Amino acid sequence: MRNYLDFYIDGAWVPPAKPRTLEVINPATEGVVGQISMGGAADVDRAVQAARRAFDSFGRTSRAERLDLLDAVLAQLVARKDDLAAAITEEMGAPAGLAAAAHVPFGLGHFQLARQILADLQTDRTMGTTLITAEPIGVVGMITPWNWPLNQIACKVAPALAVGCTMVLKPSEVAPFSAQIFAEAIHTAGVPHGVFNLINGDGPSVGAAISTHPGVDMVSFTGSTRAGVQVACDAAPTVKRVHQELGGKSANIILPDADLADAVARGVEAMMVNSGQSCNAPSRMLVPISRMEEAKAIAAQTIAQQTVGSPQEAVALGPVVSQTQWDRIQALIAQGMAEGATLVAGGTGRPDGLDRGYYVKPTVFADVTNDMAIAREEIFGPVVVLIGYCNVDEAVAIANDSVYGLAAYVQSASLDQARAVASRLRAGQVLLNYAALDLNAPFGGFKQSGNGREWGELAFHEFMEVKAVLGYEAA
Structure with missing residues (x-):
């Protein structure tokens, strides 16, 4: 039995503001295989505040520092790859062979690729006397699904971490085990406190609290079109960026x-x-x-x-x-x-x-x-x-x-x-x-399949904001 009753906030495992649990079901057996705590608005607020404090320094880290950090996270994920594969099989029923050959390698692949992209990423250019620069957008709320749980976490976290964002993640409450192991890897890798935070919960409580929070600069959501519409509606009053990867009928x-x-x-x-x-x-x-x-x-x-x-x-x-x-x-x-x-x-x-x-x-x-x-x-x-x-x-x-x-x-x-x-x-x-x-x-x-792009270099630009500095060069 896996009992994951704490959230990862500001570099520590902490209990929820209000105790409430959910049983996690193994879809192959229909049996209970663990419990998680279900968060709420107070937990999200605590995580967002931690992320905002961390952004003041992490958003100004050097490329070299973030390259080292990506290397450290990747090393920890590689060390936990068997644990991740077993968790994915248990939580959402992927055959063990598929979990080991596709689910986990895709997740690792996004970090490997992020490292390559960051090494060569050009964020500054001049137009006449004006500097055009791309900076990290700030605090990113991430809401991820259960169908490719590690892949969907990694394809958001890797580029966001690479460009200097801080984040609050709500993984699917249906398949939360791989997210827990991911957070443990983040912690062991030495990611600075507050840069990555994890709150378990459902959409109406934690998801809505992330989408509506004025301290969140961007929401990156993957899930159904119906839920994506709700996220956009919740985010509209604070005019935050909404990044959506939604349904398909290909x-x-x-x-x-x-x-x-x-x-x-x-x-x-x-x-x-x-x-x-x-x-x-x-x-x-x-x-x-x-x-x-x-x-x-x-x-x-x-x-x-x-x-x-x-x-x-x-x-x-x-x-x-x-x-x-x-x-x-x-x-x-x-x-x-x-x-x-x-x-x-x-x-x-x-x-x-x-x-x-x-x-x-x-x-x-x-x-x-x-x-x-x-x-x-x-x-x-x-x-x-x-x-x-x-x-x-x-x-x-x-x-x-x-x-x-x-x-x-x-x-x-x-x-x-x-x-x-x-x-x-x-x-x-x-x-x-x-x-x-x-x-x-x-x-x-x-x-209705969404807005924005994930994966590769274009994903980096989703997590950045553009600034123009006029008069940067002498006339």
Whole structure:
């Protein structure tokens, strides 16, 4: 049992202002595996005050000092990588292999990249007699989700720390264990007191207190579009910067010249990673309507090879994170069946032989139209829908017909054709021919998928403010 009842504020572990606890559930067993304290406005205020005091000095540290600090944090995270992987598996159900091979390396990768970027980052330039300089924005409130818990913490903390910001983090209360270990690593690395603070809690209490606090200069939020709208509303009266990475319903266009068998199989497999709990997952697969029957057969065969089971075993899919998520996914699968989509594989209920745990059958729908709920709503589970198109113009129109615009995918034997289609897609990131993720590529979306960018050098600028000093150079 993990009992994490203190918060990390001003370089020390301290009890909450008002005792209130929440049980943490292992989604594979539905059993209680720990407790955390749930904070409130008083805890947030204490953390913000610590961050404000720390910013006076930390915001003026040298590049060399911050490079050394990033090295120290990275070394501690590497030392705790096995602990982090085990915590992620326990808290949100990621298969142990995925936690060790993807969840933790992505988190470490953001710190490795931040160090490289900071070493060469140019923050000053002159225009005539004026100096244009970029400075740390100040105190950053960070609200992170449960689906890639360490990655989402690291991709905010690493650039913020690199440029000299101080911060207050609220990790997901559903998956808080990896955040606790992260904070322990920060402490052991010797990050100055008050620079990093952690408060556990839910959105209506701690999240809202961070968003509304006048001492917070910026809120960086990752989560659902609904919650992101609330964060923006809460932040508006204090005119703080709001940085959002929100939902997605990413189209995967398989062009007529693509190898259909390979493209469909790899698209289905990509959708199943992390049990479909990725905001950029290729959840809408667009195939030539004349080849829909072939695509169905390939998808069904691919699903038959997907293993579901205990995340402690060598499986492709573990459980989804919670009863709430399981119920929502089941309801949307049932709605897809009711709307008349063809159920190719999967369906409602748990997979055979799994009577306990939040396991979902890997599911494929075909003959889907883009007005169906399963094509419009972010299901956030192992569900992919196949939509037919008659020509490339129609495929592009269907792909763009969404309130979301986080990611998109294009498969083609012709790189030139794939590039041409990519240029027409309203999405923040387009992956051609299942390109590997690039942590240096900006990550963020168009439309209701958010504002701003994470990952790589562009993320640094999200955490900085621009100042113009006129008359800096002699005329």
